[in-house]
Amino acid sequence: MNKKLPTPAFKITRCPTCGSAAIRWVMQRWDYQTEKGRRLTPEVPHWKCGDCGERLFDRISHQVLDPWRASIRKKKSRSRASPIKKSSKARSKR
Numbered sequence: 001m002n003k004k005l006p007t008p009a010f011k012i013t014r015c016p017t018c019g020s021a022a023i024r025w026v027m028q029r030w031d032y033q034t035e036k037g038r039r040l041t042p043e044v045p046h047w048k049c050g051d052c053g054e055r056l057f058d059r060i061s062h063q064v065l066d067p068w069r070a071s072i073r074k075k076k077s078r079s080r081a082s083p084i085k086k087s088s089k090a091r092s093k094r
């Protein structure tokens with residue numbers, strides 16, 4: 001699964017959140033909180049802190065993330081229907 005990493009638009013050597021130097025430019029998928037719930041992202045190149053888990057996005061990341069988020073917004077949520085099927089009327093009380 002090691003795709004070639006694109007070159008980051010800028011270099012980060014320390015995590016702005018915790019100050020750790022364990023921050024890495026990675027290509028990963030993760031659960032992303034969108035307006036439509038949690039979705040697994042495509043593989044997005046981004047900075048990830050190995051200590052606090054902070055993710056930072058630069059221009060390159062947004063080139064992947066933004067169209068993906070837009071596509072979620074556009075998609076009519078078919079799976080939004082309630083998980084309970086109303087097909088059986090047999091349950092009605094007497």
Ligand SMILES: [Zn+2]
Nearest residue numbers: 015018049052
């Ligand atoms: Zn950190």
